[in-house]
Amino acid sequence: MHLSTVLVAAVACVSTVNAHVALWDKGMFGLNYPYQADDPQNQNYNNNEPVIPLKQADGRTTAQWFGHGLLGYPPKSGDFMNLPSGGTYNGEVSCNRAQTALGSPYDSTPKYQYACRPDGGQYSGVGALHVMNTYNGTVDNKWFGGSALAIAYTSDVSSLQPNDMTVISVNQNSVWEREISYEIPAGLPPCPSGGCLCSWNWIHQGGHGEGYPYEIYNVVYRCQVTGSTNSANKVQKGAVPNKCDGNPSGCVKGPKVPMYLWQADGNNLPNLDTPPNYRDNWGFADGAQNDIFTPAATPAGSSAPAATATALPSGWSSVGCMTDDVNLRALPGSSYSDPANNTIQTCVASCAKQGYNFAGVEYGQECWCSNTATLNTAPATDCNMVCPGDIWSDCGASGRINVYKSAQAPTTGEPTFLPDSDVPAGWSSLGCIVDDQSNRALNDGSTSSDTNTVEECIATCGSRGLPYAGVEYGKECWCGSTARLVSAASGCDKPCQGDPAHICGGSDRLNVYFNQALNTTSTSTSASSRSVSASATSAVSSSEVPITSISIAPSSSNSLSSSIASSATSSVVSVLATSVSPSSSVSPSSSASPSSSVSSSSSASSSSPSSSVVSSSGSQSSTSSSVSSSTSSSTIPSSSSSSSSAKATLSALSSAAASSSASSSIAKSSTASSSSTSMSSAKPSTTSSTTSTVTSTSTSAAPAATTSLPAGWVSRGCYVDSSSSRILVSSIFENKADMTYAQCIATCTKKGFSIAGVEYGTQCFCASSLTNPVPAVASTCDRPCAGDKSTMCGGYNRISILQNTAVKRRSWGNKGRPHSEMIKRRQEVEQ
Incomplete structure (x- = not known):
């Protein structure tokens, strides 16, 4: 090619590449592309091939992208990039060879200050557009991604691999001006006889109109270490860097390799939406990298390491990639978002510290904790969003969550009620019961334990001779000699702290268990027992005693009758109506919405209860039922002359209250007084002639009062x-x-x-x-x-x-x- 042709081409090409640069040196592979450097007839002084970016969409193979695919075009024999040990390397970054000292020797045009020649437009003279502030002609330092020099102590380019390079110097404020310098570490060992192989690495930060989130630049050189070398030192193989924004102690220490990504193979980083850079937030100090002689903890291999969970707390393991739905959360507990530093390890550790047994990472930045889980498996490839604090791991995706569990977590994700077969002998379940902190369902003491289980709570209450035991909010155990039982259709959903596979109540919800043999306050059935039907008359005594016996006559038509024997003083208490279907068991998962109430008045004759409607399936309709009677407090009858449990008792009474009779009453002793006892306390009230109403707690809370809100x-x-x-x-x-x-x-x-x-x-x-x-x-x-x-x-x-x-x-x-x-x-x- 004639010189005149070369110079004309240079003028024509300059303006087309002023957003792309490379570090030009006589030791560069591809310096004279498309000709060999030793070709005496052809010199391409207008070469811009090394500056063409490796765009993320190209997906090139290692042979195509490493050294920009120019390793078949070595520098001229005897030409090296010279790196002075302990000194400074001075070079040129430019859009075109013609704009550097390696351009045509016949071109005496002054070189430009900036990396690229002015294009003659409105931003003439600003240089490489990669660091401009959206083309407005000013420099924005946040776009300085930094660039790095790396070295490999081998002269055999045919066996060179990308991870063989170790970064020895970084210039954080590049690229911008044409002239650039890199500080070289002191004490570098000399290269082998054929020289070393070096590389220049830059990843632009995107967002400047190129049409790609970012681009990669990688050029290889033959190089020599000059000056005061030290043969006793050895440049160690580098580790893969990591992002460590705001956490310097979390940065990879020691020697590091350059960063490669978005190509078909040979990458050592996952494909990131935010470009990595050669700055402090990726563990690279500005200047010489003086920690290169210390062995790396985990040297980079030939391929990227797989994501692991080795840092999980003891006993924790991966469940896998699961679907998540905003209307049915996979982990319906607490959550937080950490857009900069979220990792699997920190999320799991946070959940474990709070006592949760499931943890999950979603949408890259979200961490979810729960003691229950809805586990619907999704393909592992669906969970493909990189954790911002750990680029080697995936943190779910949109609508996808990577779930982890402790050793105590329920296998299926959802805790279940303790099976009847596992309830200690002599005890039976009364189901899910409403608790009120101002009027406890069980009022004879409680304990709180991180090892709480149903069995442990029953043992605690049983050792005190108390017939009622209740577990609440996972870790609480409540005992009672009497009970205020208002059944709840939902809310018992908290895993036991010591047995996450089973449920221990919930927020203001108890799972209550009863032991007939321990009900020492009951008396034997006597001849004075009165038969109770759905239309019986109710009266009360002024003192609180438990109902002594309830016998349930089986009937195919579900008509239940009960008889109550009076005590020596013939005193009787009423039973709180519960929204239980007329079966012999209480189903905590029932869909019924209890709304029944019991009203206590000073006059037995004024009792006029309305009946509720019970469907054939046993679920209560929206019609509320109430039983109005002069009554004592919250004592629940438990003793039976038959083998029926208190659970059947509750069912029988609920069924009786829902029968077709217009009224329900309980025969009272002829000596019973007409004074009533407040139902809000386990202790009998001393106030006479008062009216007290107890309403079963709804499964859905009413809106909170706003009287305590700030003005306005x-x-x-x-x-x-x-x-x-x-x-x-x-x-x-x-x-x-x-x-x-x-x-x-x-x-x-x-x-x-x-x-x-x-x-x-x-x-x-x-x-x-x-x-x-x-x-x-x-x-x-x-x-x-x-x-x-x-x-x-x-x-x-x-x-x-x-x-x-x-x-x-x-x-x-x-x-x-x-x-x-x-x-x-x-x-x-x-x-």
């Missing part, structure tokens, strides 16, 4: 919420073990928001408007606030909304906004 704040009710479509869209989120309305409102007020939302008992969200609001039934906001059990802080996928009416409302929803757009907005906020 009001409750707006219960709304649907989910992690994929938040009703309160902002970056404000708190999850506190002592959450209250006041705490959440204070947080939102401090951040300038006029709307606060409390969810799942512990979570707080803030915003100034509601996004796509969907009102929910008030009773579904049923989670007591963790720091104030008297109020309800939302529920599962339910949020209690509070608003400052003193602030003008910007918008009460965005009903016209597409759902997909809202999800996109949330993702943008989180990222």
Whole structure:
């Protein structure tokens, strides 16, 4: 090729490559591409082949991308890149060979300050566009990804592998200007007789109009170490770097290899959406890398290491990739988001510390904890989002969660009620019972234990001679000589702390067990027993004693009769009506919604109970049933002349209350007084002629009172919420073990928001408007606030909304906004 042709070509090509650069040196492979460097007839002074980026979409093989695929074009014999040990290497980065000292010797045009020649446009003279601030002509230092020099102590290019290179120097403020320098570590050993092999590595940070998130640059050189070398030292094989933003102690220490990714093979990093860089947040100091003589803890192999879970707490293991649904969470416990540093290990450790038995990572940045799990397997390849704090591991994906479990976790994910066959001899289950902190169901003492189980609690109460034992909230054990039993259709869902495979009550829910033989307060059946039917008359005594005997006559038509024997004083107490189907067992998972109540008045003659409707399946309809009677407190009859358990007793009474008779009464002794006893206490009231009503607790809580809200704040009710479509869209989120309305409102007020939302008992969200609001039934906001059990802080996928009416409302929803757009907005906020 004639010289004139070369120079014309140089002028024509310069403006087309001013966003791409390479480090030019006479020791470069491909310096004279497409000709060999020793070709005396052809010199390509306009060469720009080494600056063409390795775009992530290209997916090249190692032979195509390593050394830019130019290892078949070695430098001229005897030409080396010279690296002065303990000194500084000075070179040139440019878009084209013609713009460097290696350009045409006949071109006397002054070289430019910047890496690339000005293009003559409005940004003439700014240099490489990769570090510009969106083409506005200014430099933005955040786009300086840094570049690195690496070395391999071999001259055999045919056997050279990408991970054979060890980074020896970094210039963090590149690329920008044409002239560049790299500090070389002191004490480098000399190269073998044929020289060493070096590489220049740069990954641009994207976002500048190239059409790709980022591009990779990799050029190889023959090099020599000059100056004061030290043969006693050895440059060690490097380890793969890791991202360690804000956590210097977590950075990979010692020698490191250059970073390769997004190619068909030969990568040592997974494909990342955010480009890695040669700066401190990836463990690279600016200047000479003086830690290269210390062996790496885990030298890089020929391929990327597989994700492992070796750092999990003892006893924890992987369950696999599972589907997750905002309407049916795989792990419906607590959660947090860590966009910068989330890892499997930190998530599992956090869940384990809080006493959970399941942990899961989702959408890269989310960590979920729970004691129960809905395990629906998804293909392992679906969980493909990289953990931001551990690029070697995957942290689920959108709608996909990597789940881990402790050794105590239920095998199926869901704890079950202790089977009747496993209940200690003599004891039987009374099912799931409502508990009230101001009026306990069992009131003879309690314990709390991290090893709590049903069996342990029964043993504790039995050793005290108490016939009732109840487990609550996983770790609590309650005992009672009497019981206030109001059955609950749901809420018993907390695994036992010492036996996560089985349930130990829940929040304000007890699993109660009863032992007939220990009911020492009962008396024997006598001739004065009166037959009780669904239409019997009820009367009470003024003192509290247990009902002594209930006998249930079997009948194919489900008509149940009971007889109650009076004590020596003929005193009798009424039985709280429970929403139990007319079967001999209580089903904690029943779909019934109990709403029955018992009303106690001072006059037996005024009793006029309404009957509830019981379907053929035994589920109670919405019609409420009440039994009005002059009655004693919360004592529940348990003793029976037959082998029937108290569980059957509850069922019989519920069935009787639901019968077609217009009234239900219990015969009283002729000596019974007409004074009543308050039902809110286990101790008989001394107040006479009073009226007391006890209503069974609904399975869904009513909206919390707002009387304690700060001035101007009001409750707006219960709304649907989910992690994929938040009703309160902002970056404000708190999850506190002592959450209250006041705490959440204070947080939102401090951040300038006029709307606060409390969810799942512990979570707080803030915003100034509601996004796509969907009102929910008030009773579904049923989670007591963790720091104030008297109020309800939302529920599962339910949020209690509070608003400052003193602030003008910007918008009460965005009903016209597409759902997909809202999800996109949330993702943008989180990222």
